[in-house]
Amino acid sequence: MFKIPEHQVAGHQAKDGVLGPLIDDSGNFYKPLQNDGRGSKEIAFYTSLSSDPRVPDNIRRYFPIFRGSKAINASDGSGLQPHLVLEDVVSSYQSxxxxxxxxxxxxxxxxxxxxxxxxxxxxxxxxxxxxxxxxxxxxxxxxxxxxxxxxxxxxxxxxxxxxxxxxxxxxxxxxxxxxxxxxxxxxxxxxxxxxxxxxxxxxxxxxxxxxxxxxxxxxxxxxxxxxxxxxxxxxxxxxxxxxxxxxxxxxxxxxxxxxxxxxxxxxxxxxxxxxxxxxxxxxxxxxxxxxxxxxxx
Amino acid sequence: MFKIPEHQVAGHQAKDGVLGPLIDDSGNFYKPLQNDGRGSKEIAFYTSLSSDPRVPDNIRRYFPIFRGSKAINASDGSGLQPHLVLEDVVSSYQSxxxxxxxxxxxxxxxxxxxxxxxxxxxxxxxxxxxxxxxxxxxxxxxxxxxxxxxxxxxxxxxxxxxxxxxxxxxxxxxxxxxxxxxxxxxxxxxxxxxxxxxxxxxxxxxxxxxxxxxxxxxxxxxxxxxxxxxxxxxxxxxxxxxxxxxxxxxxxxxxxxxxxxxxxxxxxxxxxxxxxxxxxxxxxxxxxxxxxxxxxx
The missing domain is CATH 3.30.470.160 (Inositol polyphosphate kinase)
Structure with missing residues (x-):
């Protein structure tokens, strides 16, 4: 069900048993929540972005859609780990x-x-x-x-x-x-x-x-x-x-x-x-x- | 002939025998040329600005007019010292x-x-x-x-x-x-x-x-x-x-x-x-x- 994203060009990549993002066939992008505070900071940002009325709609569309967080099997084989669930922004592209x-x-x-x-x-x-x-x-x-x-x-x-x-x-x-x-x-x-x-x-x-x-x-x-x-x-x-x-x-x-x-x-x-x-x-x-x-x- | 500028609010000030800029009654601002390379860098900038055709006229007016350099008696009593001669941009103001x-x-x-x-x-x-x-x-x-x-x-x-x-x-x-x-x-x-x-x-x-x-x-x-x-x-x-x-x-x-x-x-x-x-x-x-x-x- 979960795959390694083919089109990722920067950041940690989930290959060779390394912890990295995963995608599914429904257009979701799963980003491991880092333990060092960065994960919680990113969740806090998406939560604040979603609810802040000062962010205009024409700007909101420049951010991946935020779909909460979910524990899934991590790419490094460490078992169930919390992941940020985001829109996979390239899922609708052929190549x-x-x-x-x-x-x-x-x-x-x-x-x-x-x-x-x-x-x-x-x-x-x-x-x-x-x-x-x-x-x-x-x-x-x-x-x-x-x-x-x-x-x-x-x-x-x-x-x-x-x-x-x-x-x-x-x-x-x-x-x-x-x-x-x-x-x-x-x-x-x-x-x-x-x-x-x-x-x-x-x-x-x-x-x-x-x-x-x-x-x-x-x-x-x-x-x-x-x-x-x-x-x-x-x-x-x-x-x-x-x-x-x-x-x-x-x-x-x-x-x-x-x-x-x-x-x-x-x-x-x-x-x-x-x-x-x-x-x-x-x-x-x-x-x-x-x-x-x-x-x- | 040379006076300490009244309206300078930042930078080295020429009072109490310190080296600083001077002005005259003809609307000139004399800035001591610092020895550590900064003076020559500032002269090089003004020279380049004056002659660079890529700088549009409407922008040129945001810079003080550059009138070369001149040796005048420095404010710290150290005798004749080279100074940058610039337009005194506040000379036409009453206060x-x-x-x-x-x-x-x-x-x-x-x-x-x-x-x-x-x-x-x-x-x-x-x-x-x-x-x-x-x-x-x-x-x-x-x-x-x-x-x-x-x-x-x-x-x-x-x-x-x-x-x-x-x-x-x-x-x-x-x-x-x-x-x-x-x-x-x-x-x-x-x-x-x-x-x-x-x-x-x-x-x-x-x-x-x-x-x-x-x-x-x-x-x-x-x-x-x-x-x-x-x-x-x-x-x-x-x-x-x-x-x-x-x-x-x-x-x-x-x-x-x-x-x-x-x-x-x-x-x-x-x-x-x-x-x-x-x-x-x-x-x-x-x-x-x-x-x-x-x-x-």
Whole structure:
């Protein structure tokens, strides 16, 4: 009944006897409740989100639906363990292509313990979080449900990208000519259908940005923007990409104490600028020309 | 010929034989060029700003005019020393009321030295920088050019405000009933003329925000927004406040390396939210009602 999610690109993964999330055939995503307080913090967040009338409906849809908690057999064989039950946001996709981007130049709450702050600060400084305001935690491009992934770069590479390389990765994410050969210039041929348009990823991020400019309810530390789309249908010429933005991972959400989440908002605006640049990049000779490749320096 | 600036509210001040900025009667502001690299960094910034065609004219006016450098007799009696020559942005005011707000939850460049980062991080954590995305470095309310300041709270108090207190300070900054008695609720009677209106402070900050959403030229660490207005004329019933926003202090500006300044932008958006809240606060019984005073908790 429970399976290991195929399309997870970041976080603990439930394979080789490790504790990680599971899914079922009814569109549920079971996330193990961590004992160290993070699990209860995430439940508290979802509970508060569900009941807080200040969260507008158009924003609520950017969060996975919360279906309570349940004890199920954990993926590490440790028997019945409590799990958070969430909507599996990719369950309706045939072969979702996914990118997970941790937002914010700071992933730690000022109220966290010294040792935790030290650990996070080190990671923020060693990754692109500090420089770009976000870091890519994982991505997977899939063309057909039968194929293996077309492109799934390693996390080490993804997490510490310079601006030009981040633009390149985002360009490849929406290009038809992606292969394991890194030297092919991306054609960005899906950019307008995935990033652009009235229901594309850019519009969704801009809607979130508007909310983050005024909301003083939550501060989202170490939370990710998940970008999903259906690549197979675009390869076949369809104009519908199923482009979707979701916010995920709320184990480090804190009370906003009267201020907007300037840390998340800044990182979100940075991501928006990168995506706008990919979208607006002039295409020359079939390649999008929005970054300097390394050999041009 | 050279005088100590009366209206400086933050930074090193040239009194009691200390090295600090000087002004003259021709509207020039002389800032000592610090030897530790900060002086040359600030000159490099102004030089680059002056010549960079990517900086639009509507944004250029938010920076003090740069008039080169000059050796003048330093305020500490050490003889001729090199000074940056800038426009004295308050020289045209009779009795400017001024607030200096250091923008950004992080005041340090990732490329700075470990010891400098450690020092800044400590200050950011101990002040409101981390929580609000900015800290008030100083303020001075002056009613008439003959009077002493009406209100000039200590820096220690200003730098570590909780959200409600920041709102209170911003409310008092635009209230007619400010005195040394802290218990008087501010009336916010100048809010619409100073913060509001087509040329008010909010509109100026929003214009800057638009630029910060796209500019990938500079990252402004430890830079301040200076807010200035002429209080005397408002007290006399004039509708013109001379509300002015300037960016100041560029000793820690870094190359943007292709990303927007998400750190400055986040802090700026946070300040904008506070100022919008003061502006939109309902006035009840002659007092603006936009915060919980301490005794209401």
């Amino acid at each position: 979702p292509s996914v990118m997970d981007i941790k937002i914010g130049s700071r992933t730690w709450d000022p109220q966290a313990s010294e040792s935790y702050i030290e650990k996070c600060l080190k990671k923020d400084r060693e990754s692109s979080s500090l420089t770009l305001g976000f870091r890519i935690s994982g991505l997977k491009l899939v063309t057909s449900s039968k194929d293996a992934s077309v492109w799934q770069p390693g996390r080490k590479f993804l997490q510490n990208l310079a601006a030009n390389d981040a633009k390149l990765v985002l360009s490849r994410f929406v290009s038809s000519n992606v292969s394991s050969n890194d030297n092919i210039h991306p054609d960005c041929s899906f950019a307008s259908k995935v990033f652009g348009g009235p229901s594309g990823i850019l519009e969704q991020l801009l809607e979130l940005k508007k909310w983050f400019e005024v909301q003083t309810i939550f501060h989202f530390y170490s939370c990710s923007v998940l970008m999903v789309y259906e690549r197979e249908s675009l390869m076949k010429g369809s104009s519908s990409s199923g482009a979707l933005v979701k916010l995920v991972d709320f184990a480090h959400v804190a009370d906003a104490k009267g201020a907007i989440d300037h840390n998340f908002l800044g990182g979100l605006c940075s991501l928006i600028k990168f995506i706008s640049d990919v979208l607006e990049a002039p295409v020359e000779n079939g390649f999008c020309n929005n970054y300097c490749s390394k050999d041009e320096h | 400017p009321s001024v607030m200096d707000i250091k923008i950004g939850s992080r005041t340090w460049d990732p490329q700075a030295s470990e010891s400098y980062i450690e020092k800044c991080l400590k200050k950011d954590r101990e002040s409101s920088s981390l929580t609000l995305g900015f800290r008030i470095s100083g303020l001075k309310l002056v009613t008439s050019s003959k009077d002493a300041s009406v209100w000039q709270p200590g820096r220690k108090f200003l730098q570590n405000l909780a959200a409600n207190d920041a709102k209170l300070v911003l409310s008092r900054f635009v209230s007619s009933n400010v005195s040394s008695n802290d218990n008087i609720h501010p009336d916010c009677s100048f809010a619409s003329k100073v913060f509001g209106g087509p040329s008010g402070i909010l509109e100026q900050l929003l214009e800057l925000k638009k630029w910060f959403e796209v500019q990938t030229i500079f990252h402004f660490y430890s830079c301040s927004v200076l807010m200035v207005y002429e209080r005397e004329s408002l007290m006399k019933g004039s509708s013109s406040s001379g509300a002015l926003v300037k960016l100041v202090d560029f000793a820690h500006v870094a190359d943007a390396k292709g990303a927007i300044d998400h750190n400055f932008l986040g802090g700026l958006c946070s300040l904008i939210k506070f100022i919008s809240d003061v502006l939109e606060a309902p006035v009840e019984n002659g007092f603006c009602n936009n915060y919980c005073s301490k005794d209401e908790h």
